[in-house]
Amino acid sequence: MATESAEVVINDRKEIFGWAMYDWANSAFSTTIGTVFLGPYVAGLARSAAEVAGTETVSFLGIPVAPDSFLPYCISFSVGLQVLFLPILGAIADYSNLRKTMMRLFATIGAIATILMFLVAGDLWWLGGVLFIVANLAFGAAIVFYNAYLPDIASEDERDRVSSYGWAMGYLGGGILLALNLAFFIFSEDLGVPTALAVRINLASAGIWWFGFAFLTWSRLRTGRAARTLPAGENYATIGFKQLRKTLSEVKSFPETLKFLLAYFLY
Template sequence: MSAEQTATTEYPIDDRRELVGWYFYDWANSTFSTTVVTVFLGPYLTSIARAAADADGMIYPLGIPVAAGSYFAYIVSLSVLLQVFFLPILGAIADYSRAKKLMLGIFAYIGAFATMGMFFLQGERYILGGSLFLIANLAFGASIVFYNAFLPEIASPDNRDRASSRGWAMGYLGGGLLLFLNLILFTNAAALGIDEGTAVRICITSAGLWWAIFTILPLIRLRTRGAIKRLPPGERYLTIGFKQLAHTFSQMRHYRQTLLFLLAYLLYNDGIQAVIALAALFGAEELGMPQGVIIQAILMVQFVAFFGALAFGWLAQRIGTKRAIMLSLVIWTVVVTYSYVMPAGVPAQFFLLAAAIAVVLGGSQALSRSLFSLMIPKGQEAEYFSIYEISERGTSWLAPLLFGLAFQMTGSYRIALISLMVFFIAGIVLLFFVNVRRAIEEVGNEAPALV
């Protein structure tokens, strides 16, 4: 044994009690994505910024002139940009110190308390709202890195797809349940004697409370495994993080199949994220859907995606993970194509489109996570999953940029949306050439019976 390592207890994998605890972190944190980011915070923070704006509609955070209507988008972009630099360093530190569980808890509660702090967002406090969201979104991304990095440790290769899919499914169920309760509160605010702004602040705060309460279960049930690396003399965790990150990027050159998969994932996931982010805009502006219909569709997506994630986990066990992901991308392409000819003003067809998206939404993301977990070296899980996370977040501007350019040139949201097909088609083509078994063998892992 190296002088820089000490042995720790090895625990069995595929332990049902531990897996259920892991699933519950998806249940805990997904409320931030649904209640806070997707539904309530954007419009509310924008209204706060507009209340503080001058006659020209401008605000001046840190002296920088910003259009009030663009403030939330800029804060989201800034939080994503910071994650690109922030997450890989944390991943390297976590792998070196074997502190994934501790860091999962720290960042989960930073995010949860920042979210609860948004209860005090009112009046003209747009700086407070932007700062709290920046902290919460950074902490959310960091906690997901450590959460994902547990997957190779607690689930065997043959059980990885099932475990990942159940985690995603639990996330959609938890996020959908709290969103349902919050929509009841929001729509009945007047009857309860509270104004709309107070109702929004209660809904946002409830997401932070939910996140904090249900994070307790994974922290109780997840176990720390592997060897704990001691810092060499004169080193600090921060410097080790930078050095380990540099080593990881250098090492990845030798794992060409893993790199090819990351490139495919970067492309098709960018398309997925763009459709999710822009579907409400498309429904409102191009199809003429009322806000109530759009919110109901978002709520429906959460519950249908629960079953979709489980269904694709089951499918991967029968046709292989790679084929199941490729099938989901074909369905994504069909959905985007249908949106081009979809008639306006027909809520039933909008709900049908949303349901089709929901079926493949959880499956494509859950199976991508489990497949990647097989392609990374043991002992570097957090490090590689931080790169996986920023491969999603660091390029998430590409598809929206194409969407925006297509609309600017044509004036049609239909053409703008169908332009996103290029990301799904390119992802399918690159994924076709990924040799999954070779990728798994290159990093020294055990391949499942069917990949």
């Protein structure tokens, strides 16, 4: 069986580029889906469904919901799931060599859920919310493993630069796709494409972009090694929530940071 070299290679330009390309890939979800297209589109479908039913609300799992509130509720629910699961995933990232495997798994789940948003039309307004919950949870999960890679690929004196490089690639990649999608949306009728179909194509394009460019990441990132050894008597769940509790106790010393985190969760 082939094994990785005992020599740990860091500051490798090709690997750092592959790592940064994941930010380029997944930022399409943040810009095209989260920022611009999904919210207004799903709200519009839900309003139409409410008008057909002669009501001011739509029903999701038997719960009446205002059309404009449906997706924000889904966002809050997905963030709540992240609070439950990400500490465990953070422990897996720190105490195992599964970073690449788990990052690839969640990125694939998120990208596929995003591509399936093409199916959101007519009475399937609720599907947009369900797929967003899945995609957003997977998005956050993959980011945990992405961030855990930074100490593996960059020396301490290079981490700020490499981290900034990743952020820049994310803004660039997400911005380029958003610009293309906005242009397509604006000129869709001139191209003979109905507006609703143009939105659905744009939604799916974010998943295709995410999935496609992530292959550059998988081809260049090493598997990596466990950063730490799991303490005796601990498992990923217990150690993950202990770390979360420690972090929350420390963040009390930074009230403005705590306010930001609470606002992010409630939004």
